[in-house]
Amino acid sequence: MKKVISIILSMIMVFTLTGCGKSSSNEKTFTYASELDIKNLDSSDADDGMSFMAMHACIDGLMSADKNGKAIYAIARKHTVSADGLTHTFKLRDAKWSNGDEVTANDFVYAWRRIFKNNGNYAYMFSSDAASITGADELVKKQEDKEKITDKDLKTLGVKAIDKKTLEVKTTRYISYFDELMAFPCYYPINEKFCKEQGSQYGKSPKNILSNGAFVMKTWNPGSKAVYEKNKDYWNAKNIKLDKLVFNLVVEPKVAATNYDSGKVDYATINSELVDKYKGKKDYRTFKEGYLFYLSINFKNQYLANSNIRKALSYAINREDFCDNVLKDGSFAAKGFIPSGLTTDDKGNDFRASSPTYTGYDMTKAQQYFDAGLKELGVNNITLSLTYGTDESPMDQMATYLQNAFTKLNGLKIDMVATTKQDRIYNKQKNGDYDIALTRWGPDYSDPTTYLNLLLENNSNNYGKYSSTEYNNKMDEVKTLTDNTQRWKAMQDAEKICMDDYAVIPVFEKGTATLLNPKKQGIIQRPVVVTTFNYIQVKK
């Protein structure tokens, strides 16, 4: 018996000592616990936030973001725009891929054309919906008409390598937010020779991807871990303070928090159940995701076509209560259709902060508007359906809260239509088979038009069929204006028109609650901007 006990004790000692050796954290390592996994490292195909983050850790585009989320030069060292605002010339700096090749203008031309060649998700980012690059609309049209896109067609895209270090991009209209756009992953460069060598395996593992960014990916074990090391050949290597970046992948929030407490990770995303435990501590922080959760209104519904009914619904929602007491994850009440932190004017004023508030909670007013609406409609009570996807967290919580809030209005009955996200969008909303749908939108670029365009009469995402000539005219004006101040004012006017019409009912802006090691500050997480680790400073 003594022998057994001594063996067990010595084993525990061995484990303990090994534990001490292994767990001593390297101070220049940043370990990020993620609930999600990296799906893909191919910039012409990836479409999720975690993959963007994983790519951005090792790839720089023409532009990047500074600590405040403003666009700054990355691979580009100079950007000039022609007098008519339609030709952008980027001079590239001396930067290298991790195989030693130079980063050239052709890497951008190849990558951008490749999106159309492979029918990538982000083709629309090149069209007049976003960057408005010449030829893109025609290529998107071909894609939609299921026509084959030939190499000759690809050459019509308005991107050209003037020489090795000069890239020229032509647009069909002046785009004031072009710099910000160029930081988005779908505009990243791809080394043509390397990509062709990898074939279909490009971007599927660390050995199938090249780095020109701050870190080089060393290992990636799907569902487990990705490890990066500092790229010594990075053009800005002297300003990168981390030696190693580690992503612990697919970690449950509770497990991530436990790991954070034990010092095994420097960053963890937590859920609302854990917020009370950490709120007030110096490690606790929240950031804005940039997603707006709102109600899509079907204007074809006879009751919802009445503006008093829509107004009543908006006034019946206690947004602060929902965010502070139900979600508790840093989400906050939406004040308009454009979320906060999306973009600033030339003086640094945030669009949301410098625009009026269009939402509020007042049950008395809500009932008054509702009664007025019922009177106009000539009915005593109405029934409306609330459609939501149960697979879209936190839509289920939102739906329950709204059902409760709306049924407080005398004369209103709510039918819950619980379905999947796919069914909600592609069957129910697309076919107009809904009354009110719970939906969300994440910005594609840092300009209010990423939201405002959704309500244009001919926009494919305008499922509720909101139609306002005044709004469409104002948006046409936004498109043509080249003066930033005037354009800013026109966009504010456009938002006022759609909000006064209650074209949609904004509910909340999504936030995320996280834990961050106070000694390793500097992670940049902002709406639209891809999370970057380049500014992390390690304090002793």
Next chain:
Amino acid sequence: MNKSTLKYIGKRLLISCATLLVISVVLFLMVRFLPGSPINNEKLSDAQRAIIEAKYGLDKPLIVQYVNYFKNMLTGDFGVSMNLYKDMPVSSLVGDAAKISFAYGICAVIIGSVIGILLGVFAALHRNTIWDTLATVISVIGVSIPSFVFALFILIFFAADLQLIPTMYDESQVVYSSIMPVLALSVGVIANVARFTRTEMISVLNSEYITLAKAKGLDGKTVIFKHALRNALIPVITILGPILVNLMTGTMVVEKICSVPGLGKLLINSIQASDYNVILACSFLYAVMYIFMMLIIDVSYGIIDPRIRLGKDD
């Protein structure tokens, strides 16, 4: 092995293959009728969705999709991931994950059986004493509490608070970081094996040949280890196969808690992402494991005792 035994094995093999074929059809249909879709980016236009669906063959009639899938599956090609790990071959994803789950399952069964047998023997030898009660209590706790609760306990107490073991799986320290999940998984095995061993051991110890062995003057150790335990272990061994399969299918939550990139975690993630090919491959692998284990058990029983052979046998 006589002709009748070979015929029996052949028949069992055929039944297993037919079962797997039916399972593959049912699984294929169930996965296709799952709510949601692997292509769930709301910003895609109809045309883009159609292009992606065509790329993965989702635009074809279900029967054609199944036949293509089945044909490829026979060559070991389980297709590519449609959402979770875009375009990565499923066979390598599932293969990598299965290796870890298998290794954990086998380790947990080995550790669990050794400890369980010792505990069972100890309880049987000290029948109706405080030690027997204690061993029974341990067994009941082990059987009643799910393994993921143990995993959470080990995570919070041994990994996070005492920092004796890593808090999550780490491929650079595979053995060391596997302690937590393997321990959590083996608790159930210990309990099951201990209970079974105790019962068998008591029944063997009460048998006449043990009394004879004792009467012959053999010492206690020889009686217990050479005569009693060897006989008591035969039925115990038969339950290890099903326990192993149960372990592998029941590792999902433990894998989530311990952040182990195993088969269970991959299956859960693939269901959440509606990644058809990954769900199919994982579920089918589980089915193969079950059927294979049943086949082994049936065949070995049939060889040991021809009376047990299932079904009509001429």
